[in-house]
Amino acid sequence: MAKLYSREALEEILKAYKYWEENILPQWLSRMPERQKEFTTLSGIQLKPFYTPADLSDFDYIEKLGVPGAYPFTRGIHATMYRARLWTMRMFSGYGGPEETNERLKMLIKAGETGLSLAFDNPTLVGIDPDDPLAEGAVGVVGVSVPTVVDMEIVFRDINMGEVTTNMTINPPAPVLLSFYVAVAEKQGVSYDNIGGTTQNDPLKEFIGQKTHVFPPEAAVKVAMDVIEWSVKNLPKWNPISISGYHIREAGATAVQELAFTLADGIEYVRQLIARGLDVDDFAPRLSFFFDSHINFFEEIAKFRAARRMWAKIMKEWFGAKKPRSWWMRFHVQTAGCSLYPQQPWLNIVRTAIEALAAVLGGCQSLHTNSFDEPFRVPSEFAAKIALRTQQIIAYETGVADVIDPLAGSYFVEWLTDEMEERAWRYIERIERMGGMLEAVKKGYPQREVEEAAYRFQREVEEGKRFIVGVNIFREEDVEEIRRVPLLEFNQEEVERRQKERVRKIRSMRDEVRWRNALEELRRAAERGDNIMPYVLKAVKAYATIGEIMGVLKDVYGTYVEPPYY
Amino acid sequence: MSMEPMLSHLTTKRKIKVLVAKIGLDGHDRGAKVIARALRDAGFEVVYTGLRQTIDQVVIAAIQEDVDIIGVNQHEGSHIYIAKKLIEKLREYGAEDIPVVMGGSIPIVDVEVLKSIGVREVFLPGTPIKDIVEKLIRIAEERFSSKKI
Numbered sequence: 001m002a003k004l005y006s007r008e009a010l011e012e013i014l015k016a017y018k019y020w021e022e023n024i025l026p027q028w029l030s031r032m033p034e035r036q037k038e039f040t041t042l043s044g045i046q047l048k049p050f051y052t053p054a055d056l057s058d059f060d061y062i063e064k065l066g067v068p069g070a071y072p073f074t075r076g077i078h079a080t081m082y083r084a085r086l087w088t089m090r091m092f093s094g095y096g097g098p099e100e101t102n103e104r105l106k107m108l109i110k111a112g113e114t115g116l117s118l119a120f121d122n123p124t125l126v127g128i129d130p131d132d133p134l135a136e137g138a139v140g141v142v143g144v145s146v147p148t149v150v151d152m153e154i155v156f157r158d159i160n161m162g163e164v165t166t167n168m169t170i171n172p173p174a175p176v177l178l179s180f181y182v183a184v185a186e187k188q189g190v191s192y193d194n195i196g197g198t199t200q201n202d203p204l205k206e207f208i209g210q211k212t213h214v215f216p217p218e219a220a221v222k223v224a225m226d227v228i229e230w231s232v233k234n235l236p237k238w239n240p241i242s243i244s245g246y247h248i249r250e251a252g253a254t255a256v257q258e259l260a261f262t263l264a265d266g267i268e269y270v271r272q273l274i275a276r277g278l279d280v281d282d283f284a285p286r287l288s289f290f291f292d293s294h295i296n297f298f299e300e301i302a303k304f305r306a307a308r309r310m311w312a313k314i315m316k317e318w319f320g321a322k323k324p325r326s327w328w329m330r331f332h333v334q335t336a337g338c339s340l341y342p343q344q345p346w347l348n349i350v351r352t353a354i355e356a357l358a359a360v361l362g363g364c365q366s367l368h369t370n371s372f373d374e375p376f377r378v379p380s381e382f383a384a385k386i387a388l389r390t391q392q393i394i395a396y397e398t399g400v401a402d403v404i405d406p407l408a409g410s411y412f413v414e415w416l417t418d419e420m421e422e423r424a425w426r427y428i429e430r431i432e433r434m435g436g437m438l439e440a441v442k443k444g445y446p447q448r449e450v451e452e453a454a455y456r457f458q459r460e461v462e463e464g465k466r467f468i469v470g471v472n473i474f475r476e477e478d479v480e481e482i483r484r485v486p487l488l489e490f491n492q493e494e495v496e497r498r499q500k501e502r503v504r505k506i507r508s509m510r511d512e513v514r515w516r517n518a519l520e521e522l523r524r525a526a527e528r529g530d531n532i533m534p535y536v537l538k539a540v541k542a543y544a545t546i547g548e549i550m551g552v553l554k555d556v557y558g559t560y561v562e563p564p565y566y
Numbered sequence: 567m568s569m570e571p572m573l574s575h576l577t578t579k580r581k582i583k584v585l586v587a588k589i590g591l592d593g594h595d596r597g598a599k600v601i602a603r604a605l606r607d608a609g610f611e612v613v614y615t616g617l618r619q620t621i622d623q624v625v626i627a628a629i630q631e632d633v634d635i636i637g638v639n640q641h642e643g644s645h646i647y648i649a650k651k652l653i654e655k656l657r658e659y660g661a662e663d664i665p666v667v668m669g670g671s672i673p674i675v676d677v678e679v680l681k682s683i684g685v686r687e688v689f690l691p692g693t694p695i696k697d698i699v700e701k702l703i704r705i706a707e708e709r710f711s712s713k714k715i
Binding site: 341342 | 586590591592593594595596598599600602603604606612614615616617618620642643644647648651671672673674675690691692694695696
C-alpha cells in the first residue's frame with residue numbers, strides 16, 4: 001500500500017476546494033465569465049477548472065505508477081528511458097520507384113534519422129503488380145512500388161541491412177514484403193539473428209481504418225498470425241506486428257476509442273497465438289504497437305501512459321505472462337496527419353511539434369513527425385527535413401528528454417490517465433461480450449463507432465465548438481500562401497512505365513519451372529492451412545511477384561468487399 | 567453547421583441525388599463518409615459506392631441511380647488521372663451532363679487543372695460543409711433548369 005494522501009489531508013484539501021468554489025470563484029466569474037460553456041478533450045471528457053489530490057483520493061503510487069522499467073510501466077518501459085537512448089527517429093518515407101526511395105532513405109540517414117520506415121504505394125499495399133489494370137495511375141504515388149525482390153534490393157542499395165532497422169507499413173501482403181526483406185538481407189550477408197525491423201501486419205485495424213484489406217477477416221488474421229509465428233521462431237529481432245491505433249484514429253476515432261480498440265486488437269492476437277499452441281512468453285516480447293499523437297496535448301500523454309499500464313495488466317493478469325518483457329508495451333508514434341490542413345500550411349509545422357512533444361512526454365520508443373505538406377502530397381525533401389529536425393530540437397534542445405516521465409504526479413495528468421483507462425476498459429468489456437475483436441469487426445461495431453465519432457468531430461468544427469486556426473478561426477482568404485508550398489515533383493508516368501517494364505522483364509527471365517512449383521507449393525500449403533511463410537519466402541526467391549503470390553492466396557482465402565454503408 | 571434540410575427553396579420537388587464515390591485503391595474513406603452523412607442530413611439523397619470502385623462501375627452507378635451530381639473523394643494523389651478518365655467515360659456513355667465534383671488531399675495547383683478537365687468544383691480539406699452544400703445546390707439547380715424536363 002502506497003496511498004499518496006491521508007484522509008486528514010484529503011479533507012483539508014476538499015475544504016479548500018469548496019471554499020474556492022463557493023467564495024472565490026463566483027466573484028471572478030461575475031467579472032470574467034469562462035470562455036466556453038464547457039471544456040472537453042477531443043474524446044469528450046469534461047475537464048474541471050483545476051485538479052487537486054482530492055481527484056486522486058485513492059491513488060496508490062506503487063499500484064498506479066511504480067518506477068520506470070518495472071510493472072506496471074506507466075512511467076516507461078526502460079529504467080533509463082531517454083537518458084540512455086533517445087527514441088528512434090523513424091521517418092515514414094517512400095515514393096516513386098525503388099530508385100527514388102533509395103535516394104530519399106540515404107538523404108534521411110545522412111540528416112540523422114536513426115531508423116527506416118517504408119511507405120508503399122497503393123498497388124503494393126493491396127498486393128497487385130504495377131501492370132495490373134487496377135494499378136493504373138497509382139504506381140509510386142503515395143509510396144514506393146515494390147512488386148518483386150529485385151525492387152527491394154534497389155531500395156536498399158548501399159544501405160547495410162544489418163545496421164539499420166526498418167519498419168514496413170504493410171498488411172495483407174506482409175508475408176510477401178517480409179520475404180523480400182529477408183531475401184535481400186540474406187543476399188547482403190546479414191544473418192537472420194541480425195535482421196531487425198517491423199512489419200505492421202495488423203489485419204483487424206484494416207477493417208476499422210486504413211482499409212487496405214484484401215482477405216476476409218478470419219483469413220486475414222490467420223495470415224498475420226503465420227507471419228508472427230514464423231518470425232518469432234526465425235527472426236529474433238523482428239517485430240512481426242505493430243498493433244496500430246494510428247489508422248483507427250485517423251479514420252475519426254477519439255483518443256479513448258483508439259486506445260480501447262488497439263488493445264482489443266492486441267488481446268485478440270494474443271488469444272489466436274495461444275490457440276496455435278505458442279507460449280505467451282515466447283511471442284509477447286515481440287509484439288509492438290503504434291499510436292497517433294493528436295493535438296489535444298494532455299489527453300495524448302494520458303493515453304500513452306494508460307496504454308502501457310493497461311497492456312502490462314492484460315499480459316500479466318489476463319494471460320499469465322511471466323517475463324517482464326512480455327508486459328512491455330513498446331510503441332511507435334506518428335503525429336496526426338488528420339490534424340493538418342492546407343490553409344496557412346506552415347502552421348502544420350507547429351502542430352506537428354506539439355504533437356511530437358506529447359509523444360515524447362508519453363514515452364514512445366520511436367517517432368515519425370509529419371511534414372507540413374502532408375495535406376497535399378508525399379513530403380518534399382525540404383518538408384521531410386524540417387519534420388525530422390523538429391524531433392532533433394525536442395531531443396537535443398528542450399531538455400524534456402532528461403527526466404523520465406516528467407508529468408507524473410500532476411494531479412490533472414494522473415486523473416486524466418485514470419479516466420482514459422477507465423473509459424477504455426468499458427469499451428474492451430463490451431468487445432469481450434461480443435466475443436472479442438474479430439467478432440466485433442465482423443459485426444461492424446468498431447467501424448460504426450469510429451464513423452460516428454468522425455461525424456461528431458466534423459459537426460463540432462462546423463458549429464464552432466472546436467477551433468482550428470486558419471480553418472474556422474483566423475481564416476485568411478488569400479490562397480497565395482498555399483501556392484507557395486514547394487511540392488515534391490517527380491515524373492509518375494515515367495515511374496509507372498519503368499516499374500511495369502521491370503516486372504515484365506523479371507517474369508520473362510526467371511526459371512519458369514522453379515517459379516511454377518513454388519507457387520503450386522504455396523497454394524497447397526494455404527489449402528492445408530499450414531503456415532504459409534516458408535512457402536512465400538521460397539516463391540519470392542523464385543522471383544514470384546507480389547501480385548502472383550497474393551493471387552494464389554486470394555484464390556484460397558477469398559477477397560473481402562466492404563459493404564457500402566455510411 | 568445547420569444540419570436542417572436546406573433544400574426548401576429548391577424549384578423542384580425532387581431531392582438532389584448525389585453519388586459519393588471512392589475510385590481506385592485509396593482506402594481513406596473518412597471524408598467520403600462524413601460528406602455522405604452531412605449531405606443526407608442536409609436533405610440530399612445520397613448513394614455511396616463503397617471502396618475500390620472502377621471508373622466504369624461509378625459511371626454505371628450514376629446512370630442507373632439517375633444521380634444529379636457525382637462527388638469523388640480522393641486522398642492518394644491520382645485525382646487528375648481519375649478525373650480525366652471519369653469525364654471521358656461519362657462522355658462515352660452519353661452522361662456528360664452529370665456534373666462531377668471532387669474533394670480530398672488535392673494540391674491547390676491541381677484545382678485549375680481539374681477544372682480545365684471538366685470537374686465543376688474542388689473542395690479542399692477544411693472547407694465548411696455549409697459551403698459544399700450551397701455549391702452543390704447551385705450546381706444541381708443549374709442542371710435542373712437546363713434540362714427542362
